[in-house]
Amino acid sequence: MDHHCPWINICCGHLNHAKFTYFLFFAPIGCMHATFILIASTYRALYRPYYMYYGTGHEPLVELGLYGFLICMFALGLAIGVIIAVGMLLCIQVRSMIRNETGIESWIKDKAFYRARGPEEPEEFIYPYNVGRWKNLRQVITWSGIPVSDGVNWEVRDGCDQYTLTVEQIKQKEDKKDRSIAYAIREAYSGSILPVTKGCKVCCCVPFSDEPRIPTEIGDKVLVTRWKRHWLYGEKVTTSDKLKGKNRIRGWFPRRCAVEVICDNGMFPQDTKKDA
16 A cells, blocks of 8 residues: 545555556646636626627627635646646646656665665665666556556565565664664653643644554653654563553654763663663
8 A cells, every 4th residue: 555545535556557647637637627618608798798799799798796706716726736736736747657666665765775785785775676667667558557566575676585675664664763862751641632731843843644642651662763853753662561562652752852871981771772
């Protein structure tokens, strides 16, 4: 699955990627057609007296009242908005098909080029699914609308296998965990999306993300992996086996609620990362 589209109320993924792209193509085309009709009709309505007195008598006359005119302007604004918004989304989808990558795969690939590689790894990361622009496109756009692959096994480049991207993602997660920094909570946070008690800057600079917020108590420890000016993202450190694995507590919390933990020797506490 690539994403869930709320506008058509369906998840867009492997089997319906081509049909979703057709929808993105024809929706702006239909709105362009509606735009031309609305503009021409409104123009005729505004200049109706002119055509009545100076026209040849063969021009189509359009009559619009106040409410009709307002409705036409509203519909015209919606049509132009759809052309711009859906057209941009169409460009994004076509680019994804040409590169043969989803949004998540794009993030993994971008980080792979900057990750420090070990001695047993190749010097440069090779994205396994990019087999050429036109071949990538033909894997999705077919006459039947059904993609070429079965969704499990994919055609890959020479020197790669079906798990090349998975291995790269695991290594990135390991590096991310090694780079995490321990923070100690010094101020409680309820987990509110808009914590008004934490200041105006914290409320106005909330992370633009659907990721959760985690409530914190004084004395909690959090391994932070992402930083913003007024917010931090991390994982709560816990020794309970019930909260490990899939039930790990991760999310955003205000930066003012925590302080970085540094030992006397200037190193970050290793026991904290071990517990995580």
